[in-house]
Amino acid sequence: MITYCSNCGNPTVTITPPGDDRLRQVCRDCDIIHYENPKVVVGCIPQWEEKILLCRRSIEPRYGRWTLPAGFLEIGETVAEGARRETIEEACARVDNLVAYALYNLSFIGQVYIMFLARLIDTDFKPGHESLSVELFNENEIPWDNLAFPVVEKTLKKYFKDRKIGTFPFFMGDISPL
């Protein structure tokens, strides 16, 4: 929540700027509109033979639950570069052959997830600083009752469904509040 101007430190006012139709935080001193926009989360499904890699979270929210490597896109990187970086950070794992697979809208929290299919280059992985452990799972070993987020569950269910058919068309979905 913005209450002060990041450019001058004076309090902002909440108004609908001329020509706009939404309330914004505006600095009357700097004449700057401080827009707040959704953030992009990028991640991947690292594949190794029939298995996929999951990370057990060492941070809140969802401490101790399993997730796909994913995190906020940074300025200066492409979405694929961001997904690769997050996989290194959370699992010390290197992936290649990234193919865009899914886009999820989490519009209620202002996030857009972009998930890739990826090939794990080797099994020389270990927990990064946000993970308790990192493991490869066959489909019948996935900890469905202990996944961190609905977007992870949805992505994995779609993935195993598509894998049976043998094609992975790009798709879009929405995640609603629990």
Place this chain on the structure above:
Amino acid sequence: MITYCSNCGNPTVTITPPGDDRLRQVCRDCDIIHYENPKVVVGCIPQWEEKILLCRRSIEPRYGRWTLPAGFLEIGETVAEGARRETIEEACARVDNLVAYALYNLSFIGQVYIMFLARLIDTDFKPGHESLSVELFNENEIPWDNLAFPVVEKTLKKYFKDRKIGTFPFFMGDISPL
């Protein structure tokens, strides 16, 4: 550029937080890291029979040049909803049948473009407040030398190429600095 805390108005410091590897703006009073992340731009190719709709910009940058309807995604909307809204705002045009078509990384300016194919519902369009005019163009009428942005030119070139083949697979591309 952030120089003051948006939460308390005190000056921020530029440091690499513990466990991070990038310089961030941090407020030592609030203990808040003010992350800056890429923004999502959403838009579409509105199709009407063999024609597509372009808008001539009435604002800078690129005043007077032609563009596809597109703009910043807002918190609370899906990427498709954002593309529909921008088409209404810039061209007073209603579209449906939105299909994700392209993702472009403009990583040098921290933007991710997501473009849809869409069907123009009717020809009852007119310039919105950011457009001088709005027109339908056949392929041979596209003002190639007067387009607003490289991302518009790339999207349209790919579109007409795909249209000759008759399939529009989702694709990703990068836009580099001019």
